[in-house]
Amino acid sequence: xxxxxxxxxxxxxxxxxxxxxxxxxxxxxxxxxxxxxxxxxxxxxxxxxxxxxxxxxxxxxxxxxxxxxxxxxxxxxxxxxxxxxxxxxxxxxxxxxxxxxxxxxxxxxxxxxxxxxxxxxxxxxxxxxxxxxxxxxxxxxxxxxxxxxxxxxxxxxxxxxxxxxxxxxxxxxxxxxxxxxxxxxxxxxxxxxxxxxxxxxxxxxxxxxxxxxxxxxxxxxxxxxxxxxxxxxxxxxxxxxxxxxxxxxxxxxxxxxxxxxxxxxxxxxxxxxxxxxxxxxxxxxxxxxxxxxxxxxxxxxxxxxxxxxxxxxxxxxxxxxxxxxxxxxxxxxxxxxxxxxxxxxxxxxxxxxxxxxxxxxxxxxxxxxxxxx
Numbered sequence: 001x002x003x004x005x006x007x008x009x010x011x012x013x014x015x016x017x018x019x020x021x022x023x024x025x026x027x028x029x030x031x032x033x034x035x036x037x038x039x040x041x042x043x044x045x046x047x048x049x050x051x052x053x054x055x056x057x058x059x060x061x062x063x064x065x066x067x068x069x070x071x072x073x074x075x076x077x078x079x080x081x082x083x084x085x086x087x088x089x090x091x092x093x094x095x096x097x098x099x100x101x102x103x104x105x106x107x108x109x110x111x112x113x114x115x116x117x118x119x120x121x122x123x124x125x126x127x128x129x130x131x132x133x134x135x136x137x138x139x140x141x142x143x144x145x146x147x148x149x150x151x152x153x154x155x156x157x158x159x160x161x162x163x164x165x166x167x168x169x170x171x172x173x174x175x176x177x178x179x180x181x182x183x184x185x186x187x188x189x190x191x192x193x194x195x196x197x198x199x200x201x202x203x204x205x206x207x208x209x210x211x212x213x214x215x216x217x218x219x220x221x222x223x224x225x226x227x228x229x230x231x232x233x234x235x236x237x238x239x240x241x242x243x244x245x246x247x248x249x250x251x252x253x254x255x256x257x258x259x260x261x262x263x264x265x266x267x268x269x270x271x272x273x274x275x276x277x278x279x280x281x282x283x284x285x286x287x288x289x290x291x292x293x294x295x296x297x298x299x300x301x302x303x304x305x306x307x308x309x310x311x312x313x314x315x316x317x318x319x320x321x322x323x324x325x326x327x328x329x330x331x332x333x334x335x336x337x338x339x340x341x342x343x344x345x346x347x348x349x350x351x352x353x354x355x356x357x358x359x360x361x362x363x364x365x366x367x368x369x370x371x372x373x
Contacts (some may be wrong), residue, residue, distance in 0.1 A: 007332025018274025024310045027359040038317045047086045054079030058235040062228030078244035086115045088298030098313045117210045118180030126183045136283030137264045151350045152262045153358040164355045175244040253343040254303030259336045279305035285336035
């Protein structure tokens with residue numbers, strides 16, 4: 001149960017809360033312009049040139065034995081940086097449609113394809129729609145534990161979860177693969193709800209994307225190094241692992257800290273705008289940090305603001321956060337933020353604690369309207 005107590009809002013306060021946040025979103029959308037376009041194009045350039053430099057250093061380290069280890073390490077770091085920037089600050093935000101207003105065909109949310117084994121089409125369904133619409137709603141948001149982990153006491157315990165400290169580590173290393181198969185919902189096949197043929201039909205686009213990514217990273221670029229295939233292959237593997245672990249840490253810190261809450265399906269019935277904002281707030285966590293942290297997390301260091309305004313360019317979140325925090329304070333709502341070690345420490349605690357049987361504590365309702373007020 002969250003350690004904080006939020007003030008229960010009346011129906012009138014709830015509507016006012018939602019109206020203030022809607023107005024904040026509108027003000028920022030009205031002022032989008034050249035500075036925002038310049039920012040995302042700099043990110044595109046950063047992704048491109050750190051990727052080129054990383055791969056060049058991997059090749060240099062492979063060919064010139066006197067600089068092998070330093071160049072290889074630098075190449076891995078730069079390639080991982082490129083992949084992190086592409087996934088977090090570029091792809092994730094572009095796929096949300098944050099830059100559709102620019103009219104640039106390379107930055108269109110409906111067509112952008114990103115540099116992981118999962119397809120952007122599946123992500124648009126599992127993340128943009130299901131997760132952002134039903135954030136932390138049990139039975140509707142598949143991101144609660146990703147079907148592998150019991151992170152909240154409201155999730156039914158099974159003996160399998162005793163292994164989740166190990167499962168969590170493996171999942172972090174292979175995070176892009178978990179994202180890739182998330183929309184397949186393999187549990188339906190295991191339960192006999194769909195046939196193997198139906199599963200294969202659904203898996204074909206994902207299979208093609210997996211093949212493309214593996215060919216690029218684990219065959220094409222290593223093959224260009226000729227007899228030095230293995231060092232370049234290893235460099236690509238390590239860069240992808242670093243990207244996977246970092247993405248996992250950022251996403252889990254944004255959703256599964258000690259004060260994050262989950263909600264029953266009933267809470268979305270006749271849900272008003274203010275109620276939706278309140279649920280996003282109580283199911284999200286920020287990571288305190290500066291500009292480097294914001295960039296490296298794709299501005300998901302401001303997960304609360306992202307859940308409020310997923311279609312607003314993420315470079316605006318730091319400024320928006322000042323106003324969001326002030327609004328939350330006025331309405332007596334906890335604004336969940338903390339350092340990366342603090343937030344991830346709470347995530348680790350959840351993973352370890354709820355691997356064992358645990359019972360949810362009684363929680364207060366989101367709003368007084370749920371009590372008939």
